[in-house]
Amino acid sequence: MRVADLIKNKGSSVVTLPSTATVTQLLETLDDHKIGAVVVLDEDTVVGIVSERDVVHHLRTGHEQTSPLSELMSTEVHSVTAGDDLVNLAATMTERRLRHLPVIEDGALKGIISIGDVVKARLDALEAERDHLEDYLRR
Incomplete structure (x- = not known):
C-alpha cells in the first residue's frame, strides 16, 4: 500500500x-478538530x-500562550x-519518533499522514489477508 492509497481512503x-x-x-x-498536529503554512508554503x-x-x-507559532514549531x-510505501513509512516514523508527516508533491x-493512519491501514490489510486465507481454507 502506498501513501496515495491511504490519502484516497482518508481524504x-x-x-x-x-x-x-x-x-x-x-x-x-x-481541540476543535480533535487532532494532534497542525501544518504551518505561510503563503501556501509549508514552513513548519x-x-x-x-x-x-x-x-x-x-x-x-500569546507566542506566535514561529517560536515553537x-x-x-x-x-x-504519494508514492511512498506504508511499510517503509511506518519504520521511518518509529525510528524518528514522528507522529505526523505532511504529504508534499511538487x-x-x-x-497529512498520522501514525494512527498507518497503523489502521496495516491492521485493515492484515484483517483482509486473514479473511482471504479463511475463505481459502473453507473451500
Whole structure:
C-alpha cells in the first residue's frame, strides 16, 4: 500500500495555521478538530509543523500562550510523497519518533499522514489477508 492509497481512503484535508497564529489559536484548532498536529503554512508554503508535544514543551519552559507559532514549531519538516510505501513509512516514523508527516508533491501540500493512519491501514490489510486465507481454507 502506498501513501496515495491511504490519502484516497482518508481524504486530503489538512488543518493549517500561519506562523503568526498564537499558541492559544493552535490549542483551539487542535481541540476543535480533535487532532494532534497542525501544518504551518505561510503563503501556501509549508514552513513548519507544530504538535501537542511542542506546546507542552513551550508552556513548561515558561513561554506564553500569546507566542506566535514561529517560536515553537519544528522547522525541519519531514515529509512523504504519494508514492511512498506504508511499510517503509511506518519504520521511518518509529525510528524518528514522528507522529505526523505532511504529504508534499511538487512543493504543494496534498495531505497529512498520522501514525494512527498507518497503523489502521496495516491492521485493515492484515484483517483482509486473514479473511482471504479463511475463505481459502473453507473451500
